[in-house]
Amino acid sequence: MNFCSNCGSNQLQFIVPEGDNKQRFVCPDCDTIHYQNPRIIAGCLPVFEGKILLGKRAIDPRKGYWGLPAGFLENGETPEEGALRELHEETLAKGHIKHLQSVFSLPQFNQVYLIYLVDLISDEMGTTSETLESKLFEVKDIPWEDIAFESTTFALEEYLKNPEAKMTKRGHFIWEKEKRFGI
CATH class of the missing domain: 3.90.79.10 (Nucleoside Triphosphate Pyrophosphohydrolase)
Structure with missing residues (x-):
């Protein structure tokens, strides 16, 4: 994932969000967590x-x-x-x-x-x-x-x-x- 689908930022991070246990793409600009599911x-x-x-x-x-x-x-x-x-x-x-x-x-x-x-x-x-x-x-x-x-x-x-x-x-x-x- 290269861009946030919510705000368009290209600063996505692949981290474990607070309260989660898996790495996810997170946008630091708008705080959107991008879940990828089957x-x-x-x-x-x-x-x-x-x-x-x-x-x-x-x-x-x-x-x-x-x-x-x-x-x-x-x-x-x-x-x-x-x-x-x-x-x-x-x-x-x-x-x-x-x-x-x-x-x-x-x-x-x-x-x-x-x-x-x-x-x-x-x-x-x-x-x-x-x-x-x-x-x-x-x-x-x-x-x-x-x-x-x-x-x-x-x-x-x-x-x-x-x-x-x-x-x-x-x-x-x-x-x-x-x-x-x-x-």
């Missing part, structure tokens, strides 16, 4: 007649790899609204949320993924500026070696253990150890 990614695991909808990414990171429709939550929307928005933005598909399927944290990237199980209304889908291809996969045909993100692999693996489970699965990925941990 970003929420809302997405879905869309299913139609036992098949799972994946999109082949048209954008980086991981362009050309398959993933679940997901993206950053927008201000003013609920995670459920964000998940359904991302579904349509990335695949042109529409569906109804059943329940929260998985919560997945990437602490080193300050991200928390909320993935909802979604029943698709139909098998209608398409491509967008974010997706090269949208496709319904039979379980046996999921392209595991070409999955874009660990969060997608986790959500798919947990879903496939018991597709009827209503319990939310929790996990996180510690990049530096190169190992996924389920909780």
